[in-house]
Amino acid sequence: MGLRGSGNTNSIAWGDYNNDGCLDQLAGNDTQPKRVYKNNGDGTFTPIWASAETGNTYSVAWGDFDNDGCLDMLMGNANQGIRVYKNNGGDAFSSVWTAGEPEAQSVAWGDYDNDGYLDQLIGNSNSQATAYIEITATVHLPPHGHLRKRTTHIR
Numbered sequence: 831m832g833l834r835g836s837g838n839t840n841s842i843a844w845g846d847y848n849n850d851g852c853l854d855q856l857a858g859n860d861t862q863p864k865r866v867y868k869n870n871g872d873g874t875f876t877p878i879w880a881s882a883e884t885g886n887t888y889s890v891a892w893g894d895f896d897n898d899g900c901l902d903m904l905m906g907n908a909n910q911g912i913r914v915y916k917n918n919g920g921d922a923f924s925s926v927w928t929a930g931e932p933e934a935q936s937v938a939w940g941d942y943d944n945d946g947y948l949d950q951l952i953g954n955s956n957s958q959a960t961a962y963i964e965i966t967a968t969v970h971l972p973p974h975g976h977l978r979k980r981t982t983h984i985r
């Protein structure tokens with residue numbers, strides 16, 4: 831599909847960020863910007879956005895956290911926190927939120943409290959020999975995009 835310039839891609843996800851009915855691609859890369867590739871509808875994809883951040887991204891997920899009808903992005907990174915990029919329309923995304931999870935190896939959106947706003951589930955690992963997994967649920971508070979954090983530790 832001609833996805834050049836991605837470097838080592840650790841995570842990829844489908845999502846129709848521009849609501850044109852064609853699924854687009856989000857690539858979480860290692861030592862490269864994270865990129866969004868627009869589906870042109872003819873079997874080709876065009877890179878339309880690259881993040882300023884170039885660290886190692888373990889996991890990516892699409893989700894409309896602010897319920898504006900446009901998919902936003904959640905990324906789990908190594909040594910640079912988790913980050914939410916808001917979809918501003920016009921093929922533009924901006925970093926609007928971050929939290930300092932050191933090794934967020936898996937991220938997912940889900941409305942766990944059924945308040946109509948997507949929450950985050952973050953699977954972290956640390957360097958200890960024990961297989962310790964920290965699960966962090968970050969709750970989106972309406973209406974201005976504020977996020978608060980709830981943390982539970984699950985072994």
Ligand SMILES: [Ca+2]
Pocket residue numbers: 845846847848849850851852853854869
């Ligand atoms: Ca699309």
Ligand SMILES: [Ca+2]
Pocket residue numbers: 893894895896897898899900901902917
């Ligand atoms: Ca949105």
Ligand SMILES: [Ca+2]
Pocket residue numbers: 940941942943944945946947948949969970
């Ligand atoms: Ca919720």
